Amino acid sequence: MAGKYYNLDNMLKPKSVAIIGASQSPEKVGHIIMQNYLNVGYDGDLYPVNVSAEGLILGKKSYKSVLDIKKPLDLAVIAIPAKFVPQSLEECGKAKVKSVIIVSSGFSEVGDTGLQEQIVSIAKKYSLPVLGPNCLGVMDLRSRVDTMFLPTFKIDKPSIGGVSFASQSGAVGSAVLDLISHENFGLSKFISYGNAAVVDEVDILNYLGHDPDTKVIIFYIEGVRRGKEFVEVAKEVTKLKPVIMIKGGITPAGSSAAHSHTASLAGSYAAYEAVFEQYGFIQAKSLDDMLYFAKIFEAQPLSTKKRIAIITNGGGVGVLAADSLYLNGLQMAELSDDAKKELRKVMPPIVNMSMPMDMAGDADDKRFGAAMEVLSKDPNVDALMVISLFQTPGADSRVAAMIIKYGSEGKKPIVVVSPGGNYAEVHNNMMESSGVPVYPSPEDAAKALAALVKYSEYRERMGSLNAEDKNIKKSK
Amino acid sequence: MGTLMDYMDAHALLGKYGIKALDAAYVGSAKEAVGFAKGRTIVMKLISDKALHKSKSGLVKLSLSGDAKIEGAYSELVKLGEKLKPYKILVQEQVSNGTEIIIGGNTDPQFGKLILLGLGGIYVEVFKDVSVRLCPITEYDANAMIESLKSKQIMLADERNGKIVKNLLLKVSEFLVKNQKITELDLNPIILHDGTYDAVDLRLIGE
Numbered sequence: 001m002a003g004k005y006y007n008l009d010n011m012l013k014p015k016s017v018a019i020i021g022a023s024q025s026p027e028k029v030g031h032i033i034m035q036n037y038l039n040v041g042y043d044g045d046l047y048p049v050n051v052s053a054e055g056l057i058l059g060k061k062s063y064k065s066v067l068d069i070k071k072p073l074d075l076a077v078i079a080i081p082a083k084f085v086p087q088s089l090e091e092c093g094k095a096k097v098k099s100v101i102i103v104s105s106g107f108s109e110v111g112d113t114g115l116q117e118q119i120v121s122i123a124k125k126y127s128l129p130v131l132g133p134n135c136l137g138v139m140d141l142r143s144r145v146d147t148m149f150l151p152t153f154k155i156d157k158p159s160i161g162g163v164s165f166a167s168q169s170g171a172v173g174s175a176v177l178d179l180i181s182h183e184n185f186g187l188s189k190f191i192s193y194g195n196a197a198v199v200d201e202v203d204i205l206n207y208l209g210h211d212p213d214t215k216v217i218i219f220y221i222e223g224v225r226r227g228k229e230f231v232e233v234a235k236e237v238t239k240l241k242p243v244i245m246i247k248g249g250i251t252p253a254g255s256s257a258a259h260s261h262t263a264s265l266a267g268s269y270a271a272y273e274a275v276f277e278q279y280g281f282i283q284a285k286s287l288d289d290m291l292y293f294a295k296i297f298e299a300q301p302l303s304t305k306k307r308i309a310i311i312t313n314g315g316g317v318g319v320l321a322a323d324s325l326y327l328n329g330l331q332m333a334e335l336s337d338d339a340k341k342e343l344r345k346v347m348p349p350i351v352n353m354s355m356p357m358d359m360a361g362d363a364d365d366k367r368f369g370a371a372m373e374v375l376s377k378d379p380n381v382d383a384l385m386v387i388s389l390f391q392t393p394g395a396d397s398r399v400a401a402m403i404i405k406y407g408s409e410g411k412k413p414i415v416v417v418s419p420g421g422n423y424a425e426v427h428n429n430m431m432e433s434s435g436v437p438v439y440p441s442p443e444d445a446a447k448a449l450a451a452l453v454k455y456s457e458y459r460e461r462m463g464s465l466n467a468e469d470k471n472i473k474k475s476k
Numbered sequence: 477m478g479t480l481m482d483y484m485d486a487h488a489l490l491g492k493y494g495i496k497a498l499d500a501a502y503v504g505s506a507k508e509a510v511g512f513a514k515g516r517t518i519v520m521k522l523i524s525d526k527a528l529h530k531s532k533s534g535l536v537k538l539s540l541s542g543d544a545k546i547e548g549a550y551s552e553l554v555k556l557g558e559k560l561k562p563y564k565i566l567v568q569e570q571v572s573n574g575t576e577i578i579i580g581g582n583t584d585p586q587f588g589k590l591i592l593l594g595l596g597g598i599y600v601e602v603f604k605d606v607s608v609r610l611c612p613i614t615e616y617d618a619n620a621m622i623e624s625l626k627s628k629q630i631m632l633a634d635e636r637n638g639k640i641v642k643n644l645l646l647k648v649s650e651f652l653v654k655n656q657k658i659t660e661l662d663l664n665p666i667i668l669h670d671g672t673y674d675a676v677d678l679r680l681i682g683e
Contacts, residue, residue, distance in 0.1 A: 225587030231610065270592075271584035274608045278617060461616065 005206040005233070006129040006199050010099040012189055013143040014074035015044045018066050018097065019024055020088050021079035021104075022048030022057045029103060029149040030079040033137075034058050035170075036146045043144065045071070047391040066095040077137060077147050081125040082106030085133065086118040093126030097147040100145055102132035108195050109134050109380040116197050122253040123198040123473040136170040136196030139177075142213060143185055148192075150174055159433075161186010161214030163294050166204045168193060169248065172220045176287060184432030185295045186214045202229045203317030216297045231275060238280030242455055246284045247272050275381055280458040282451050289447065292439060296448040299435035302456040302465060305382035308449060309375045310356035312387035313395060318356035320416065321442035328450035332356070339378040346370040356387075365398035370422040372406040372414075383413040383452075385445055390424040400427040407436030413452055415445040478659050481680040483523055483566055490678060491682040493643065495663070497675040500568040506550040509544050509567050517541040517570040522553045524563035539570060543549045571676060574669025575631060578606075579644060581652045581661030589652040593645060595627040596665035603627070612650045618645040636671040645671065 017037065029189040037046055038058060047069050048057035056062060063069050066076055066088075076097045078088055082104050092100050094311070100123075102191040116133070121335030131137065137147030141160045158181040165180070165187065169172035173192040182185055189211070191204055201224050204348060208214045217237070224230045240288040247269070276283045284290035308330050312318035325332055334353045335343070340353045347367065351359055359367050368388070375381050378451075386403055388395055407414040416438045418428050439445035461467040481489070487497050503509040509520065522535040535556060537549035550565065557563045558606055563670030584590055587610050594606035622628055632638050644666070650655040652661065660681035667674045 061500045224586055227584070228588060231587065239479045268584055268590075271587045271590055271610065274590060275587055277620075278609055278613075 004229075006203040008099070008129060008131075008191070008199065008203065010074040010139075011101060011129065011131060011366050012138055012140040012145060012191075014145060015097070016047070016071060016073050016075070017044060017145075018049050018063075018069060018073050018076040018092075018413060020066065020073070020076055020092075022050055022053075022062065026300070029081075031058070032149045033079055033103070033147055034060075035079055035282055036148060040144045040146045044074075047071075047073070049076075057211040058212075061330055066091050066097060066236045067094065071293040072088060075099050075101065077103060078102045078104040079149065080285075082115055082133070083114070086115070086122060089119060089122045089128075090128070092170070093122060093128055096282065099133070100130045101130055102130060102138055102194075102197075102461065103135060103147065104132075105134040105136045105194075107133045107197070113244040116195060120197050128198075129203075130198040131191070132214045133197060134170075134196045136173055136192035139190040141189075148174070154172040156181035158185070160189060161298060162213070163187055163218060163298050164189040164191070164208045164211065164214040164216070165220075166191045166201075166208065167195065167220040168201075168222050169220060170194065172248070172287070176220070176291070178220075179287070179291055180294075183291050183295055184429055185298050186216070195229075196225060200225050202226050202233050205230070205237055205243070206233045209233065209240060209243075214400050214464075215241060216294055217241060218284075218294050219243060219245050220244065220248065220290075222248045225462040226409040227271075227275075231279060236274070238272045239459060240467055242282055242293075243280075243283050244293045244297070245276055246287065246290045247276075253286070255393045270443070278461065280455065282455050288444070292437075292444050292448045293451045295399055295432065295437040296413065296452050297455075299408075299437060300415075300452065301410050302459060303453060304384050304456040304465065306330045306381060306449075307382045308385055309333040309335070309378070309381040309383070310354055310370045310385045310387065311359060311368070311375070312389075313359050313368075313392050314387065314389040315358045315360055317387050317389065317417065317442060318358055321387060321446070325385075325445035325449075327443075328446040330446060330453065331379045331451055333375075333378075335375075336378050336380045339380070340372050342374045342458040343371065346374075358425040361392040363399075364394040365396075365402040367394070368399050369405070372402070376409065376412055381412065383415075383449060385415050385442070385449070387417040387418060387442065388427075390418060390420055390427055397427060397430070400430050403475075404431055404434040404436055407431065408434055413449065415439060415449055417442050417445045431439050478556045478681040478683055480525065481658075481682055482583075483623075483678070486678055489655075489680070490651065490675075493647050493654075495647050495651065495675065497663075497678050498511055498568050498571060500566055502564050503550075503567050504565075506547040509546050509550050509565075509652055512544055512567045513540070518546065519568045520546070520549045520553060521566045521568070522560065523566055524557070524560040534598045542560050546566075548670040557629045560573040564567045568676070571667050571674045572669050575633065575637065576665035576667055576669040577631060577641065578662075579648050580664070580666045581648060581658070581664060584610075589649075589656075591614075591621075591645060591649050592650060593621045593625070593641070594633055595625065608648075611652045613645060615642065615646065618642040618649075621645060631668070633667065634671070640668060640671075640673050 022034045048062045053062035076092045090412045139146045171193045208217045310321045520537040528609045540546045578594045581594035582590045589611035605626045607624045662679035663675045
């Protein structure tokens with residue numbers, strides 16, 4: 001199966017890179033890309049290429065053509081005006097460059113299909129994996145590769161982790177990258193693939209599906225070019241790791257915008273929904289959901305069972321949480337008698353043993369800890385929703401630390417609901433950085449849990465519920 | 477656009493896959509229609525490429541029982557047919573009341589054959605309560621299609637219907653996969669009644 005699709009290793013883990021269009025002028029895209037390579041500490045060989053260059057570019061010897069480099073090249077990044085791209089690509093082919101990213105725009109997305117077809121035929125001639133055109137390229141935090149032409153100071157870079165993100169749109173891509181770092185989960189790879197002239201969704205899904213560093217895939221697509229192959233690859237990949245899909249262009253208005261955007265034949269949304277539903281994708285309907293789903297899948301174990309225990313230090317939010325469980329097809333756990341007995345010993349008399357369990361506004365780390373200790377062992381509880389309102393007198397950093405202790409055990413899924421301002425935010429960041437997903441509302445937390453359960457059920461049906469363990473080990 | 481397959485050809489083709497449409501025949505005279513009825517209550521339809529909405533344009537005559545009614549309906553349709561040539565007149569057995577459902581098939585340019593299930597009748601356009609899957613579907617998919625409908629309680633009011641619908645979906649899926657040149661299929665309506673079903677109208681469109 002893997003042989004049918006492009007291997008993107010040379011693109012994401014290159015030992016040598018040529019930057020075509022590198023320039024001394026700071027406003028040029030080629031300059032920013034080159035500067036980024038230097039900024040992130042890329043330790044392979046870097047060769048600036050510029051037809052009119054003499055001497056050094058950013059301290060490196062420059063070349064007029066890739067053909068002049070005469071060293072093995074894993075990757076060439078092309079960032080020059082569209083009309084010069086075919087010739088440059090031809091030279092990459094002749095120089096036996098192993099992969100190419102075309103950042104330049106001005107192809108089928110502006111109606112110039114002829115120019116794009118030239119690229120496709122050159123790529124075919126040399127069996128060359130070509131990403132783009134009209135894309136941001138790739139970022140791989142582990143191999144310190146970053147072809148993006150976004151100045152580093154304008155975008156927060158996420159930490160290294162298990163989520164890989166592929167995006168047809170460069171703009172959605174860069175905005176989401178910025179948000180990912182805000183949501184505190186780690187990134188493995190980012191691939192912006194633009195017009196998908198050569199390397200397309202199917203190649204990328206296949207590559208990330210088999211990439212040991214990728215534990216969760218998030219995918220922004222506007223259209224798929226090879227529907228049947230896409231389904232074939234999806235069947236393989238979704239039984240191994242969660243793939244969260246967000247599809248742009250689901251309405252007629254969005255669809256026509258997407259068409260002119262990346263010029264792909266979108267197909268009908270009903271078909272996409274059917275494919276997502278049937279082949280185990282997790283469908284997100286907003287960017288928020290996409291990120292909220294990603295963080296539960298990155299850090300928490302799967303569960304096919306859906307009896308959720310809710311503990312809270314605020315009654316009202318607990319009631320909303322109970323509603324949101326029901327609305328998302330989940331159930332409220334009914335505690336076992338043993339669990340109730342244990343809890344009775346440690347909770348003050350005012351605390352009622354029914355769900356949602358309101359531990360009162362003065363609940364401190366000891367009360368949170370005691371509750372999580374009991375619930376994490378209760379066989380009647382499949383997952384926990386912990387509501388910690390940091391506005392209350394009892395909640396402080398010790399509560400956050402206690403939640404981290406139980407939330408990173410990895411036995412039952414735990415989600416935290418913590419709405420609030422700066423003080424809450426500090427603690428939310430602490431928890432998220434330790435792998436405990438935090439949500440601003442019970443509704444968001446319940447949606448994420450429901451997505452986790454639905455996907456777990458799919459895995460169970462495919463007979464691969466426990467395959468995940470292998471994946472986790474591989475990704476560390 | 478594709479071409480509409482002749483009704484009786486479609487009837488026969490679907491029959492090979494165990495999708496049984498209501499007993500039907502073309503008739504060339506009122507006498508033939510009476511002969512088809514054999515005392516049963518029948519429906520008579522005028523079929524022409526120029527008539528898209530049969531029921532809206534009075535081209536469907538319902539509840540015809542007895543020779544006089546059948547002969548009357550036949551001559552009315554012949555008169556209406558003057559402007560719609562070429563046309564054919566189809567007679568069908570009339571079925572009892574039941575729950576109307578729709579099963580459809582379509583071809584997506586990217587993914588291929590899709591199958592659709594929805595509650596039929598006059599509300600289908602309003603509520604758009606349908607479920608769609610890519611063919612071929614599994615038994616799980618067929619059940620999930622039924623489960624995901626908001627109107628499933630109406631569809632399953634008679635508990636025997638679940639199995640009937642599931643089996644029909646599987647047969648239609650198989651039909652669509654094996655007949656790649658059929659780009660569209662419409663079984664609308666299918667009437668579920670008394671532990672069985674009747675496909676009352678059908679439409680196949682080929683490449």
